[in-house]
Amino acid sequence: MEYSISEKRKIFRNLHLTGCFVLPNPWDAGSAKILEQLGFKALATTSSGYAWSCGKPDGLSSRDEVLAHLRYMVQSTNLPINADFENGFSDTIDGVIENVRMAIETGVAGISIEDSTGNPEKPLRDMEDAVERIRAARIAINENGGDTFLIGRAENFFVGVHDLEDTIVRLKAYSEAGADCLYAPGLKTREQILAVVQAVAPxxxxVLMTSDSKLNHQELADLGVRRISVGGALARTAWDGFIKAATSIIEQGDFNCFSDVISGQELNEKFR
Incomplete structure (x- = not known):
């Protein structure tokens, strides 16, 4: 059964009401299709995974490139897509409203706006500016049907500002400004995660899970987490295998790296 955009958005919103679901991050049509086949209920784009597939570091994709990628990902799967829309791709509030409007038009079911600047000397936006940007995204969503899910991201821990109190203040402000879901990538401990869950309830x-994350799905669910994403970790896993295999070929001169990988026939069957 093929779902309409409005149906996907309703499905996505309902996933956040109870329980805890995993929201993996594909970077192209093939990875999205495999994740859909495996039974995941929704997917999220990854700015890093997409950038690496274009031969760029994370953070250097343009707005138009990301919009085209969002449209491509929405068309690649029957699952709802949450858009990693970075910081909104504009320094002005009007620009954020216009850019979010264009992102909504791609058919995404959710959109994340973060408060990072990309400037190592001042990695986070001032609170007032960050809140206004969430409010601007809310305006764009409300003016275009209101059914797209809005995620407010506090990037403190992700950019090296390990201040839980400020993270919580930001998340609560983003909630009040209209965010439907709150996200602070980089939290590691039970205490940090529980504090955030309790602060922004209901x-x-x-929560972002990466290689150094120690909690499993059930443990996160028990803490009250509603959804778990993995960012660029699946893309990194794929690149790791590719780089190790290619390095083995050029350094060892043999092709043993191909001995245990999935066959072309199996992949063809998965993509039929």
Missing amino acids: KPVN
């Missing part, structure tokens, strides 16, 4: 919380 709004749902997204």
